[in-house]
Amino acid sequence: MFEKSPAKIWRNRDVVYRLKYTYCRRCGKSFYPPRARCVYCGSQDIEYRYSSGRGVLKEYTIVYQVPKGFGEQSPLVIGLVELDEGFRVVSQIVDVELDKIRVGMRVEAVLRRMFVDGPTGLIQYGLKFTPLPQ
Numbered sequence: 001m002f003e004k005s006p007a008k009i010w011r012n013r014d015v016v017y018r019l020k021y022t023y024c025r026r027c028g029k030s031f032y033p034p035r036a037r038c039v040y041c042g043s044q045d046i047e048y049r050y051s052s053g054r055g056v057l058k059e060y061t062i063v064y065q066v067p068k069g070f071g072e073q074s075p076l077v078i079g080l081v082e083l084d085e086g087f088r089v090v091s092q093i094v095d096v097e098l099d100k101i102r103v104g105m106r107v108e109a110v111l112r113r114m115f116v117d118g119p120t121g122l123i124q125y126g127l128k129f130t131p132l133p134q
């Protein structure tokens with residue numbers, strides 16, 4: 001998620017911004033990031049799909065000591081989200097009050113600024129998750 005070159009960001013845009021994932025026709029499992037071969041059964045009978053971006057918060061942690069470049073976002077809430085299509089991603093949870101976070105809450109992917117790359121001033125965007133009306 002933290003690719004720095006604009007060319008790489010462009011190449012990966014469907015994966016990063018649209019949650020492109022892989023569905024395996026043989027075993028029926030979905031996984032992310034997408035690959036040409038199923039990570040569960042090894043089959044190459046796969047297809048690429050796009051997630052709805054909606055899912056459930058399965059676990060989370062609150063990070064008070066944040067990496068350089070994320071300072072203004074402290075504390076960070078990092079969550080394990082299970083998408084409705086059956087795969088999981090680790091992502092930042094935003095727009096949530098710390099005492100309102102709970103496992104099992106419905107969340108939705110939103111495109112947000114990740115950080116500004118110092119030397120180039122390149123603003124990095126990526127998906128984060130925000131609570132849906134519960």
Ligand code: ZN
Pocket residue numbers: 024025026027028029038039040041042043
């Ligand atoms: Zn499979």
